């Protein structure tokens with residue numbers, strides 16, 4: 104392009120003028136340039152706040168760095184036993200959640216005339232939204248009784264709703280996915296074997312263990328900060344590691360021995376190990392004589408279950424089975440089989456966990472260094488309140504629970520478990536005796552009585568409870584469905600009223616009381632004010648309580664006085680807790696710390712470890728574990744297995760751009776020979792289809808030698824469909840969407856979820872999705 108000389112001169116003069124007004128940065132010396140550069144946050148007036156990470160239940164201590172009313176960075180609290188100065192990737196990424204522009208910003212009410220699931224909402228004031236919720240709950244109470252409102256809860260603030268508001272409101276129908284969809288088999292088995300719950304933090308004495316056997320335990324992929332630190336230190340110290348898993352997991356890649364077991368046959372393997380320990384007299388006879396009952400019955404029971412019997416069942420070499428049993432015995436009592444956390448697999452899971460605990464018991468490791476320490480919950484009194492009404496208007500609390508449960512017998516066992524926890528552990532009321540998935544049918548059928556209302560706090564209904572179609576049908580049948588959450592998750596956008604919660608960096612929660620070798624009390628306090636018009640869970644629960652006529656249970660004027668009162672009752676104060684973040688009480692982690700003639704550490708009916716369970720026999724269950732063969736996949740189908748990503752928490756973090764940059768979607772793992780047989784290669788896209796013709800995907804194939812030929816594997820948490828979650832939407836496939844059925848564990852109420860079979864349907868299109876880098880620049 105030609106430019107006239109006159110115009111060029113004009114432009115040049117203007118440019119020189121501009122340069123003279125603002126000299127080029129390059130013309131300045133370095134100190135001057137630095138002085139003129141915009142300040143970064145750490146050059147400002149930075150304050151630090153000690154709080155507790157809310158990105159998973161592990162509750163690591165956090166030091167949050169705040170400048171200009173914004174959190175810029177978080178580090179691990181140094182004095183906290185679960186972080187020890189470090190955070191995992193999810194903890195580090197939690198700042199991005201607070202500043203996620205897709206967050207729920209104001210209360211929303213579903214537009215009149217719209218259907219649940221349409222996603223059509225109008226903004227409302229808190230007063231209007233809470234008024235709608237309260238009047239809906241009161242109408243249900245008038246028509247059906249207070250027990251017809253269920254509370255589901257998951258996460259840091261869930262206690263305000265599931266433990267507190269639900270108890271004041273008087274409903275037994277409180278569901279917690281971390282019980283029946285995760286830990287209930289191990290908790291029930293531990294309770295009835297050792298008389299003690301496992302609790303949130305597995306009390307494995309990694310620091311002193313010399314030999315560790317993991318069965319389907321995905322440590323390293325299922326990342327819990329100090330547990331992973333301890334595991335790594337144990338390996339560094341030279342502890343031997345055996346991993347039993349159909350998949351060559353991250354833990355298997357660190358192991359001395361990997362046993363690629365056939366899925367669903369773990370109980371046979373455990374029975375064979377019991378057989379070797381008993382028949383070769385390799386158990387700790389002195390320990391069992393002092394602390395256990397039922398050895399004779401166990402010995403007679405396991406006599407037929409040799410490694411040669413278990414070999415063809417498990418697809419393992421009997422010589423390997425025998426060798427591991429002998430190595431376990433050689434390292435006892437510093438040999439341990441941790442129970443893992445996600446234990447709902449095949450529907451006979453309490454018995455599998457019983458078998459696992461019996462192996463531990465024969466090694467004499469429970470309450471002994473290198474095995475399991477005795478975790479104790481802290482002792483902190485409630486804020487003074489009138490007794491909660493345990494008897495709803497239309498019947499007793501347990502009677503109502505029985506009517507909501509699949510059978511009276513099931514509730515009987517689970518209720519007894521809760522009672523034992525109450526007496527042995529904390530003395531507090533536990534409300535997790537109802538299996539969350541068993542409340543869904545009552546919403547549809549009205550049997551045994553109607554559940555007409557659901558208050559959901561943070562439970563990702565469509566990514567946690569199997570049979571999503573049934574859950575959607577249930578939500579359609581409700582009179583009232585309220586979602587309290589931080590993000591517009593798939594299930595949230597079905598609610599009648601959506602109440603936006605503040606993130607953990609913006610709110611107080613109730614004290615976190617954690618059973619540990621030295622009981623731990625942690626404070627979660629706000630580092631910054633809540634963004635937009637979001638509110639903390641405690642405020643939402645209290646405001647609802649006041650509108651429901653339950654003000655006598657919410658007598659505290661504000662959250663600071665509530666927490667200060669509770670802390671002063673144990674000789675501390677809110678001021679002190681704010682400065683320390685974490686308080687610890689004295690514990691008695693080993694049997695040697697317990698007085699011989701004092702109360703027994705074993706909260707079983709006999710006061711000893713129960714190898715044979717009379718309680719199970721009386722309830723009609725096997726008093727000793729038996730192997731039940733799993734159903735085989737039909738021709739052309741694979742068993743669907745699933746696991747965790749180390750940088751994601753369940754399905755809650757897939758809209759976090761920092762974490763999604765590290766792991767932005769899942770792929771379906773398929774054995775490499777099977778992939779060749781099907782003409783598939785890594786990177787090809789397929790649909791996954793279950794036996795009921797439910798399709799999920801498209802999802803990429805990952806052809807690998809790291810998995811057996813009879814199963815496929817997905818990382819859980821992906822496959823979100825809410826368009827309001829602009830990063831999560833459409834990335835990967837949901838394992839839960841494919842679980843059209845589950846198998847109920849009749850003892851614990853757990854939903855066995857390794858019973859889904861899927862086939863791979865080729866020819867799925869590669870999804871066209873916006874790049875993450877572009878989405879990271881989203882505007883609110």
Ligand code: SF4
Pocket residue numbers: 156157158159160161162163189190191192193194195326327328329
């Ligand atoms: S393990 Fe990670 S996500 Fe969980 S509390 Fe600790 S830092 Fe947070």
